[in-house]
Amino acid sequence: MKIKELAELIEGQVEGSGDIDIKGLSGIDKAKSGDLTFAIDEDRLAGAEKSNASCILTNRTIRKSSKALIRVTNPKLSFLIIYNTFNAPKDRESFIHPMATVSDSVTMGKNVWIGPNVSIEEGVKIGDHVIIESNSSIKKNCKIGSFCRIYPNVTLYDNTELQKNVTLHSGAVIGSDGFGYVKDKGKIYKFPQLGKVIIEDDVEIGANTTIDRGSLSDTVIGAGSKIDNLCQIAHNVKIGKNGLIAAQCGISGGTIIGDNVTMGGKVGIADNLMIGDDVTMGAASVVIGSIKKGSVVWGYPARSIAHTKRQMAILSRLTKNSRKANSLGKR
Amino acid sequence: MKIKELAELIEGQVEGSGDIDIKGLSGIDKAKSGDLTFAIDEDRLAGAEKSNASCILTNRTIRKSSKALIRVTNPKLSFLIIYNTFNAPKDRESFIHPMATVSDSVTMGKNVWIGPNVSIEEGVKIGDHVIIESNSSIKKNCKIGSFCRIYPNVTLYDNTELQKNVTLHSGAVIGSDGFGYVKDKGKIYKFPQLGKVIIEDDVEIGANTTIDRGSLSDTVIGAGSKIDNLCQIAHNVKIGKNGLIAAQCGISGGTIIGDNVTMGGKVGIADNLMIGDDVTMGAASVVIGSIKKGSVVWGYPARSIAHTKRQMAILSRLTKNSRKANSLGKR
Amino acid sequence: MKIKELAELIEGQVEGSGDIDIKGLSGIDKAKSGDLTFAIDEDRLAGAEKSNASCILTNRTIRKSSKALIRVTNPKLSFLIIYNTFNAPKDRESFIHPMATVSDSVTMGKNVWIGPNVSIEEGVKIGDHVIIESNSSIKKNCKIGSFCRIYPNVTLYDNTELQKNVTLHSGAVIGSDGFGYVKDKGKIYKFPQLGKVIIEDDVEIGANTTIDRGSLSDTVIGAGSKIDNLCQIAHNVKIGKNGLIAAQCGISGGTIIGDNVTMGGKVGIADNLMIGDDVTMGAASVVIGSIKKGSVVWGYPARSIAHTKRQMAILSRLTKNSRKANSLGKR
Numbered sequence: 001m002k003i004k005e006l007a008e009l010i011e012g013q014v015e016g017s018g019d020i021d022i023k024g025l026s027g028i029d030k031a032k033s034g035d036l037t038f039a040i041d042e043d044r045l046a047g048a049e050k051s052n053a054s055c056i057l058t059n060r061t062i063r064k065s066s067k068a069l070i071r072v073t074n075p076k077l078s079f080l081i082i083y084n085t086f087n088a089p090k091d092r093e094s095f096i097h098p099m100a101t102v103s104d105s106v107t108m109g110k111n112v113w114i115g116p117n118v119s120i121e122e123g124v125k126i127g128d129h130v131i132i133e134s135n136s137s138i139k140k141n142c143k144i145g146s147f148c149r150i151y152p153n154v155t156l157y158d159n160t161e162l163q164k165n166v167t168l169h170s171g172a173v174i175g176s177d178g179f180g181y182v183k184d185k186g187k188i189y190k191f192p193q194l195g196k197v198i199i200e201d202d203v204e205i206g207a208n209t210t211i212d213r214g215s216l217s218d219t220v221i222g223a224g225s226k227i228d229n230l231c232q233i234a235h236n237v238k239i240g241k242n243g244l245i246a247a248q249c250g251i252s253g254g255t256i257i258g259d260n261v262t263m264g265g266k267v268g269i270a271d272n273l274m275i276g277d278d279v280t281m282g283a284a285s286v287v288i289g290s291i292k293k294g295s296v297v298w299g300y301p302a303r304s305i306a307h308t309k310r311q312m313a314i315l316s317r318l319t320k321n322s323r324k325a326n327s328l329g330k331r
Numbered sequence: 332m333k334i335k336e337l338a339e340l341i342e343g344q345v346e347g348s349g350d351i352d353i354k355g356l357s358g359i360d361k362a363k364s365g366d367l368t369f370a371i372d373e374d375r376l377a378g379a380e381k382s383n384a385s386c387i388l389t390n391r392t393i394r395k396s397s398k399a400l401i402r403v404t405n406p407k408l409s410f411l412i413i414y415n416t417f418n419a420p421k422d423r424e425s426f427i428h429p430m431a432t433v434s435d436s437v438t439m440g441k442n443v444w445i446g447p448n449v450s451i452e453e454g455v456k457i458g459d460h461v462i463i464e465s466n467s468s469i470k471k472n473c474k475i476g477s478f479c480r481i482y483p484n485v486t487l488y489d490n491t492e493l494q495k496n497v498t499l500h501s502g503a504v505i506g507s508d509g510f511g512y513v514k515d516k517g518k519i520y521k522f523p524q525l526g527k528v529i530i531e532d533d534v535e536i537g538a539n540t541t542i543d544r545g546s547l548s549d550t551v552i553g554a555g556s557k558i559d560n561l562c563q564i565a566h567n568v569k570i571g572k573n574g575l576i577a578a579q580c581g582i583s584g585g586t587i588i589g590d591n592v593t594m595g596g597k598v599g600i601a602d603n604l605m606i607g608d609d610v611t612m613g614a615a616s617v618v619i620g621s622i623k624k625g626s627v628v629w630g631y632p633a634r635s636i637a638h639t640k641r642q643m644a645i646l647s648r649l650t651k652n653s654r655k656a657n658s659l660g661k662r
Numbered sequence: 663m664k665i666k667e668l669a670e671l672i673e674g675q676v677e678g679s680g681d682i683d684i685k686g687l688s689g690i691d692k693a694k695s696g697d698l699t700f701a702i703d704e705d706r707l708a709g710a711e712k713s714n715a716s717c718i719l720t721n722r723t724i725r726k727s728s729k730a731l732i733r734v735t736n737p738k739l740s741f742l743i744i745y746n747t748f749n750a751p752k753d754r755e756s757f758i759h760p761m762a763t764v765s766d767s768v769t770m771g772k773n774v775w776i777g778p779n780v781s782i783e784e785g786v787k788i789g790d791h792v793i794i795e796s797n798s799s800i801k802k803n804c805k806i807g808s809f810c811r812i813y814p815n816v817t818l819y820d821n822t823e824l825q826k827n828v829t830l831h832s833g834a835v836i837g838s839d840g841f842g843y844v845k846d847k848g849k850i851y852k853f854p855q856l857g858k859v860i861i862e863d864d865v866e867i868g869a870n871t872t873i874d875r876g877s878l879s880d881t882v883i884g885a886g887s888k889i890d891n892l893c894q895i896a897h898n899v900k901i902g903k904n905g906l907i908a909a910q911c912g913i914s915g916g917t918i919i920g921d922n923v924t925m926g927g928k929v930g931i932a933d934n935l936m937i938g939d940d941v942t943m944g945a946a947s948v949v950i951g952s953i954k955k956g957s958v959v960w961g962y963p964a965r966s967i968a969h970t971k972r973q974m975a976i977l978s979r980l981t982k983n984s985r986k987a988n989s990l991g992k993r
Contacts, residue, residue, distance in 0.1 A: 027878020137483035152799035216358020450796035468814035547689020
């Protein structure tokens with residue numbers, strides 16, 4: 001495809017020859033002749049010019065270049081639009097591997113692909129264009145919506161519900177029992193975990209992440225949310241739409257999280273809190289109270305990020321002064 | 332079963348009609364007509380009254396209600412007793428799925444159920460009423476006591492010992508090599524990991540939790556302890572009886588933990604410490620020293636919870652005062 | 663083997679009878695008659711003397727003992743050298759389990775052992791003496807070097823490259839998609855994850871650890887590095903040679919880590935930082951800035967360990983003084 005044709009696709013403006021053929025996409029480090037790459041600032045533009053790339057996707061205001069440019073408002077977004085245009089997932093033919101174990105009572109839509117050693121138990125309902133890869137286990141009465149993709153070694157417990165276009169990476173465990181116990185006279189009794197997990201449309205769940213079923217209500221992951229690797233979502237948690245939750249976060253039981261919430265890595269949230277819409281939590285925040293809509297928090301415990309930074313500055317000053325005082329004292 | 336019959340089961344006191352038939356149990360949100368639910372306080376009682384539930388399990392002292400009540404000392408405990416009475420796990424018939432791979436040298440008790448794609452290696456001994464679900468791998472010479480339940484995609488390394496009624500959730504890895512290395516002249520040598528993991532009676536282990544085998548002694552999880560998802564228990568750790576360890580905790584090598592210890596989520600404990608009986612560690616505590624029996628600790632590093640809260644209050648005051656001082660200064 | 667023969671192997675000096683036969687190795691707690699054990703200090707020497715061990719490996723300067731000793735410079739290192747001498751991994755015969763699913767296009771070296779329910783997809787290349795255990799999934803075009811060992815329930819995504827003598831513990835997921843999204847007008851778009859994971863020689867990866875593929879460049883784990891359980895290595899991270907990374911660490915996208923770096927458990931590192939060679943990070947450090955070669959850091963946020971310890975001491979003093987002031991005030 002020619003540079004000028006790609007530019008049309010993303011409403012970009014060509015600078016230099018628009019007639020060069022583009023054969024692939026790549027990052028600056030790996031760009032070969034015929035490749036399109038992208039540069040979001042001056043430094044990266046210089047790097048891209050040194051590479052063998054034939055065309056650079058960049059922003060509207062940056063300097064001119066010796067190489068052909070396509071100028072757009074958001075080069076990273078345009079890059080992924082071009083990528084997705086040429087790499088739309090191919091439809092797989094209907095296929096059930098002979099080493100898969102699929103109960104007779106399972107229902108399936110069109111173009112479902114099931115790999116070796118997959119186990120699918122009684123009553124599972126599977127939509128169209130679903131892919132379930134090797135060594136995954138789907139327990140009883142799960143519902144798996146159209147265009148879901150399940151990577152190898154995933155486990156879904158009974159009654160788990162995946163809506164449309166949900167992606168589960170390897171080792172994810174969805175629907176395990178919540179951590180609910182009642183202590184009485186030194187003995188520990190397990191509380192019934194009767195709810196299920198509902199994962200709405202367009203959610204992506206990272207490798208080895210665990211999401212527990214609800215105890216009396218359900219655990220819900222809202223449409224469009226993305227959860228990274230090794231996160232723990234406890235029973236009865238509800239996460240709103242379009243959340244972004246980085247790796248190793250943990251959300252304790254019963255906490256309700258609004259829409260468009262962003263969590264850095266390793267954030268921990270206590271149980272039964274309310275986190276408003278549009279909240280941002282910095283990495284490693286330890287959240288022990290509810291948070292109002294739109295807040296940006298950080299720290300141990302999490303406070304407004306301005307408060308936490310000021311506190312750290314004061315502590316640093318105190319520490320340095322004490323060192324000075326000590327060394328003056330010694331003299 | 333009638334309300335008055337259920338009340339007898341849990342030594343409860345009926346208020347209102349005891350003759351209504353109860354067909355199911357559920358949380359307040361999902362209660363249908365014919366269901367029993369429970370309410371531990373005024374707010375929840377009001378909620379339960381608005382639901383379709385036919386009977387509410389509640390405490391001895393709360394106000395009267397328009398719905399039938401059963402009054403007990405601990406409604407949550409009574410609810411689970413009723414639940415467990417009607418949902419005792421059913422005995423499964425002996426069954427080995429044709430897609431399972433079981434070594435000839437494996438010995439098995441009565442009513443053992445083994446799912447598809449399970450691999451059980453040489454010398455494994457399995458007790459009565461054991462369930463091992465799909466895609467789990469049991470390596471050589473493991474011992475699995477009666478009434479153990481292993482969910483899909485679990486791995487047991489060689490010689491792992493599960494005593495009676497142990498539950499392992501999906502993705503748990505028990506008996507992997509400990510992180511033991513010796514550095515010499517810039518090279519890293521692996522130290523032998525010769526011990527095993529022993530998990531005593533009535534333990535439950537969460538999804539994707541990892542427990543390493545001992546290096547020279549064994550790693551031991553005491554009877555009745557419950558460990559949540561994504562925890563790391565390092566080599567040679569000993570955990571006492573009836574511990575409650577929430578998600579994403581990590582216990583470093585050689586640490587000894589007493590009985591009845593409670594850990595909030597994300598607690599980290601350094602290596603070779605002694606944690607006394609009845610200790611409680613707040614969520615995200617960073618424990619770098621041994622802790623005496625009965626202590627309640629929190630913080631980074633963990634101190635008595637009173638100390639940590641006072642310290643946080645002082646820091647907050649300092650930070651606010653400095654802001655005031657700054658803004659006065661500007662004026 | 664006689665004590666004097668073992669002593670020669672490790673350049674040790676025998677004290678007491680060198681003619682006793684040694685039949686096994688063990689820790690002090692489990693030592694039987696005929697066993698060799700080791701003691702690195704006076705306390706442990708006393709313990710070893712009370713055990714049934716027939717010989718104690720100890721240092722050059724410790725007191726004499728009633729039992730036979732072998733004195734060496736580093737008893738722990740010598741112990742593992744003896745262990746490894748007698749427990750060299752045995753070569754397995756070539757074997758593909760009939761329940762494994764191996765694509766016709768896979769190429770394999772000599773003495774490759776493949777367990778039940780392993781799935782190996784198109785184009786995978788496997789070297790000599792490789793072991794792949796039950797229920798592991800190897801996706802398309804992976805390269806697995808000689809002497810690699812893959813425990814059960816591991817997943818390798820497409821194009822993952824293991825060089826020589828790499829060990830992957832159970833539940834590890836290598837090559838999953840990085841957490842890369844672009845937000846535009848309230849929608850979240852997935853950024854292409856086109857790179858791969860390269861794991862160099864002699865690396866060991868712990869149970870349930872996740873390593874994401876690069877987005878535009880590759881994720882690289884340097885030769886000789888050891889990564890413990892439940893760690894998260896994000897896309898485009900490069901880790902140098904001989905790193906030691908304890909459990910539950912998380913390294914965010916694009917961070918470059920030098921050689922010989924040591925991380926305690928639960929360390930978190932922000933994205934796109936540079937961590938120099940020979941850096942040590944204390945457990946639970948929250949690293950938000952680049953770190954110079956040779957530094958030792960700790961804390962939230964991580965600072966030089968001396969700074970963090972001084973700061974904690976000052977805070978403790980402030981807190982205690984305020985308690986004194988309060989109690990004086992009350993009087």
